[in-house]
Amino acid sequence: MSSSGKPKVLITGAGGQVGLELQAMAPSHWQILPCRSSELDVSHPDAVYRLVSREKPAVIIHAAAYTDVDGAEHNVHRAEAVNTAGAANVARAAVRVEARMIHLSTDFVFDGCQGQPFAPNDRANPLGVYGRTKLEGEREVTALTRGAALIVRTAWVYSSRERNFVLTMLRLMREQDSIGVVSDQVGTPTWGRVLAEALWRAAERAELRGILHWTDAGVASWYDFAVAIQEEAVAVGLLTRAVPIKPLRTEDFPRPAKRPAYSVLDKTTGWALLGGPPRHWRINLRDMLRGMARA
Numbered sequence: 001m002s003s004s005g006k007p008k009v010l011i012t013g014a015g016g017q018v019g020l021e022l023q024a025m026a027p028s029h030w031q032i033l034p035c036r037s038s039e040l041d042v043s044h045p046d047a048v049y050r051l052v053s054r055e056k057p058a059v060i061i062h063a064a065a066y067t068d069v070d071g072a073e074h075n076v077h078r079a080e081a082v083n084t085a086g087a088a089n090v091a092r093a094a095v096r097v098e099a100r101m102i103h104l105s106t107d108f109v110f111d112g113c114q115g116q117p118f119a120p121n122d123r124a125n126p127l128g129v130y131g132r133t134k135l136e137g138e139r140e141v142t143a144l145t146r147g148a149a150l151i152v153r154t155a156w157v158y159s160s161r162e163r164n165f166v167l168t169m170l171r172l173m174r175e176q177d178s179i180g181v182v183s184d185q186v187g188t189p190t191w192g193r194v195l196a197e198a199l200w201r202a203a204e205r206a207e208l209r210g211i212l213h214w215t216d217a218g219v220a221s222w223y224d225f226a227v228a229i230q231e232e233a234v235a236v237g238l239l240t241r242a243v244p245i246k247p248l249r250t251e252d253f254p255r256p257a258k259r260p261a262y263s264v265l266d267k268t269t270g271w272a273l274l275g276g277p278p279r280h281w282r283i284n285l286r287d288m289l290r291g292m293a294r295a
Contacts, residue, residue, distance in 0.1 A: 006031040009203060010057040010099075012042055012090060013064030017162040018104060021196035022061060030203070033057060037064055042086030043078075052093035059203050062090045062103045062141075065134070069108070072129040073256040079133045087137030091144040101145055102202055107155035107187060107215075109135040112260025119266040120153070120211040128257040138211070150202055151211045155265055156225075158285075159192035160292050165222070166285070169229045173243055183223035183247035187263045188215040191284040198274045205273065213265035214274060216281035223247045232286050236293040 006029055013019045014034030026032045033055055042048055042064045052060070065083055066072060072079035087103060094101040108131035109124040126132040141149045158164040172179050198214045220228070226245050233239040250259070271277045278284070 004031055007058040008033055008055060009059045009061060010035060010052065010055060011061050011063060012040060013037055013062075014039075015162075016063060016065075016067075017159040017164060017192045018063045018157060018195060018199075020161050021159055021192040022063065022199060025193060025196045025200060027200055030200075040064075042089055043081035045085075045089040045092070048086075048089040049093050049096070052090075052097055052099065056097050057099050059100045059102065060090060060094050061199055061203065062087060062101060064090075065104070067130070069128065069130045069259070070256040072133065076129050079129050080136075083130070083133035084136040084140060088140035088144060091141045091149065094149075095145055100203075100206060101141065101149040102199060103138065103141045103149055103151045104199070105138050105151050105153045105211075106131065106134050107153060107263035107265055108260065109138070109153065110260055110263055112185075112262045115262060117264045117266035118213075120213055120269065122266075127260060130257060148209055150208045152199065152202060152270070153211065153213050153265060154190055154195055155215050155263055156187045156189045157192050157195060158189060158288075160288055160295075165189075165225065166229055166288075169226050170233060170238060173230055173233070173239055176243065178244040178246065179226070180246040180248045180253065181223045181226040182250055182253055183221045184249055185259055185261055185263075186219055186221050187260075188217075188219055188265065189225050189281040189285065190215040191281075191288055193288070194278050194284055198270075198276075198278075201274045208273060212270040212273060213267045214270045214276075215265055215267060216279065216284050217277050218280045218282065219264050220281065221247075228282050228285060229289075232282075232289045236286075236290050238289055238293050
């Protein structure tokens, strides 16, 4: 408990899009301690331990991660240091001060070969360094907290801030006369604000542990997502024109990291426990773009 009488929540990765939304949506009865990666490098165990020991939060929402999927293939050491060792460092510190830990993870722990939504207990088989290091981080957190932590896997997160697919598409649609987008990778777009609301509900539920999945409702390919972005952005005036969008196959757009072809998550349990189902992803996309237009 803080000096204000409010329980304290430490947020790692507070400068990322989920961290920023967590701050924007924080309930008034929590005292938040946002720590950007520049302020707390979770790969440094001593720094993590000192901060957590001094602040003694009731809850740690661990949103810090190395999320550059292609960059991880070349910068393996850094991805391991942040996603695996960093998660372990936070878990150890949480255990020492008896803080509850909520750890954010990813659909990339799966290979996408199943052809139906992945449940929390389905076999993980990541295709690249990013997914592998996130999975190893999950396992470290589970082992060090003896299963007391809550791991929330999500997918295709976007927001009105930082770097993400929506903002990249808006920029390319303004700059180029046509664009190409992969059409044979399928998942679920998730508005960071709605995810943040779910994480705050999770913070209220001290009994929750293990692994839950959370995304918006519905499914889409990256091509479908791009088409929706353009249509909705034109409708609210964020774009003044529509450009042709060409569907591409994965092999037409080679990238350093292999991506799952189908990474839809089964959210049945997550929605039941965290207040779902949420709205369809396109409705949430529309709401975010309307907010950007008003701003």
